[in-house]
Amino acid sequence: MAKIKVDIFIPCFVDQLYPETGMNMVKVLERVGCQVRYNANQTCCGQPAFNAGFYDASLEVANKFLDDFISDESDYIVAPSASCVGHVRGAYADMFVTSPRFINYRSMERKVYEFTEFLTKVLDIEKIPGASLNGVATYHDSCSALRECKIKAGPRALLHYVDGLQLVEMADTETCCGFGGTFAVKFEAISVAMAQQKVEHALATGASYIISTDTSCLMHLEAYIRKNNIPLKTMHIADVLASGW
Incomplete structure (x- = not known):
């Protein structure tokens, strides 16, 4: 074939x-x-x-x-x-x-x-052979994925089949992380407050990882996490699916 x-x-x-x-x-x-x-x-x-x-x-x-x-x-x-x-x-x-x-x-x-x-x-694939990551994770729905591309269940299904990974939903997962491109520059205080809320919701799940489809969202959250020395790690879903093999 x-x-x-x-x-x-x-x-x-x-x-x-x-x-x-x-x-x-x-x-x-x-x-x-x-x-x-x-x-x-x-x-x-x-x-x-x-x-x-x-x-x-x-x-x-x-x-x-x-x-x-x-x-x-x-x-x-x-x-x-x-x-x-x-x-x-x-x-x-x-x-x-x-x-x-x-x-x-x-x-x-x-x-x-x-x-x-x-x-x-x-491809109708949900399980990536060999994918493994030990720990608890929560998933962030990026605005573009959810609202423009109508992506919701797919990433969660893929993560469900990652060996060793426990996925826990956070509160208000569909709420924006605050990045929004130039929004983060023009409205810094609001943008940071939105990132803070997202990170606090993630922490409340007991997760060690925040996973998403968009590096732009993850970069914004990672900046807040690093500045405040918070024990969370951001990961793009491609990095998760490529882990363990």
Whole structure:
């Protein structure tokens, strides 16, 4: 049987700050039988510029993204970020709607999936062979995963089958962590208070780990955790699924 061909999109946060998460995503994808390709010409999806109001610059980056991933050689495009996937599915649809490239965009967009979404909905996989992590963990629903990509059960199912891991739900798990990109800069006090609330809810579960689909959320929470010397560790779900083997 021919292997499923997957192009990976590595977001800015992962590329610059958490490259091991990208490598672990590749490790898992290959473990489940995918042929993984990486286009080194790829850059940003354009979300930071779009959210800051620089629409022309964002459209330029979106066109670059389309050029990089329009290839018919791949079956799917997978990213370890619901935030970026949500932007490509949502904002791009509006940006390209009057463009002669709209049909090209729709052809590409149908292949774009967040990592856990791809595993559970496309490959119909919930158990990654060999995945193990001893400890108690709680899961944070990122706003983009939950609200833009409608991802809820999939990551939890994957974590359920990680040997040695006990998953405990925290209070208000669907509440924002306070990052929100430029929100954390423009409204620092509110952003920090939201991170504090999220961390306190996580601590109340007795968890040693906070796990999520988005490194941006985890980076924000990790900053609060480190500054306050709190005994919690943040982990992207790709890092969890690649643990133990």
